[in-house]
Amino acid sequence: MTGTHPHQTEDSSPRRLLLVGAGGMGRAWLETILAEPRAELVGVVDLDLEAARAALAAAGAAQVPVRDDVVALAERTAADAVVDVTVPAAHHRITTDALLAGYPVLGEKPAAATVPEALSLAAASEVTGRLFMVSQSRSFNPRLFRLRDHARALGTAGVLSTEFFKAPHFGGFREQMAHPLLVDMAIHPFDAARLVLDAEPVSVYCEEHNPPWSWYAGDAAATALFExxxxxxxxxxxxxxxxxxxxxxxGSWRLSAEHGTALWDGETEPEVEDVRGGRAADDAATPTRPAVGEGIAGSLAAFLDALAGGPAPMGEVHGNVLSLVMVEAAVESSARRGRVMVDEILERALAKALEAEVRDDVRAALASWPSVRRALTGAPSALPG
Structure with missing residues (x-):
């Protein structure tokens, strides 16, 4: 389902964007915003004002104002929207404040630190009529969309598999996390799997472990099977x-479907073998979605398209929540050593969201949902049509 949001207008003037967060990802977003002709960077917010000034100076934009208060600087600079690149623990507060102040938000993944907080943000988006889009930047990849095109052409899907094997020495917080792989990285392939299969998670069985040579404190390896x-x-x-x-x-991908198999190494064009004699390659010759850009530049372009009156973007919060739910369900399955039903996670998260919500209007929106799954999949979808 697609549609426009009440705040959207068909206006081609550059959007005045306020960036929140001047760390490593914040600097990447700063460069991306400055390079986008349809956007104008009007301010940077960070608790460390010197870090914000240093980031701007390095990007040649020292004249851009900085402050440690999102709404105050947004009002002062007449911002049109907020780009939140803070740590996950801060997402709920910053996004809620921005939405309630009338600003659409583009936020780094995950939508929030927990599923209950993500549900609160989806309800806040409904109440305010403001767009909240989550940047699943690795899903903005034209070769991933080609894999999805091949999947559609090959008929009913049987098994989609992804292998991801890396050995990064990050240092810092990732090496101290309890679930570094699942919580910090797996949301990307989980989100991509939903896109490729045009399907949503029903259940999961997952096991995590930490190899004896691992330099991570938490479990750095995992295997998960989703229905x-x-x-x-x-x-x-x-x-x-x-x-x-x-x-x-x-990652490295393999799709086994009714009429053949598609392979993708995560970088080059997917390969396909159609047992009907090449028909899948012909059927997938025309992409089902025009390219808007790749990585975070693609996320930003899709956000700007939506603000200009386009359809709800891939990553709109309602559709994106189920990717975060896949992560939480996998972690719980690993802890239980058993199969976990996704709807169980969703309904429990709704109860927690209702209990924690401090705004009456947001709580009323949450309470009005007939079921969490229906509320999420009936809203503008993260799966582009």
């Missing part, structure tokens, strides 16, 4: 402490 709507299975196996013959950051 998806329509009956297909999505199998994910990954490790963040796997030196040698590493995969792409996008």
């Amino acid at each position: 998806m709507t329509g009956g297909a299975r999505f199998a994910y196996t990954g490790s963040w402490c796997s030196p040698g013959r590493e995969t792409s950051w996008n």
Whole structure:
């Protein structure tokens, strides 16, 4: 389902954007905003004002104002929208404040630190009529969309599998996380699997472990098997402490479907073998979605398109929440050593969101949902048509 939001107008003037967060990802977003002709960077917010000034100076934009208050600087600079690149624990507060002040938000993944907080943000978007889009930047990849095109052409999907093997030495917080692979990285292939299969998660069985040579404190390896709507299975196996013959950051993919198989190494064009004699390649010759850009530049372009009156973008919060739910369900399955139903996670998260919500109007929106799944999948979808 697609549509426009009440705040959207068909206006081609550059959008005045306020960036929140001046760390490593913040600097990447700063460069991306400055390079986008349809956007104008009007301010940077960070608790460390010197870090914000240093980031702007390095980008040649020292004249851009900085402050440690999102709404105050947005009002002062007449911003049109907010780009939130803070740590996940801050997403709920910053996004809520911006939405309630009338500003659409483009936020880094995940939508929030927890599923209940993400549901609160979806309800806040409904109440305010303001767009909240989550940047799943790795899904803005034209080769991933080609894989999805091939999947559609090959008929009913049976199994989609992803292998992800890397050995990064990040240092810092990732190496101290309890679930570094699942919580910090797996949301990307989980989101991509939903796109490729045009399907949603039903259940998951997952096991995590930490190889004895791992330099991570938490479990750096995991295998998860998801049942998806329509009956297909999505199998994910990954490790963040796997030196040698590493995969792409996008992983290595294989789709087994009714009429053949498609392979994608995560970097080059997908390969397909159609047992009907090449028909899938012909059927997928025309992409189902025009390219808007790749990576975070693609996320920004899609956000700007939506603000200009275009359809709800891939990553709109309602559709994106189920990618975060896949992460939380996988973590819980690993802890339980058993199969977890996604609807169980959703309904429990709704109860927690209702209990924690401090705004009456947002709580009323949450309470009005007939079911969490229906509320999320009936809203503008993260799966582009």
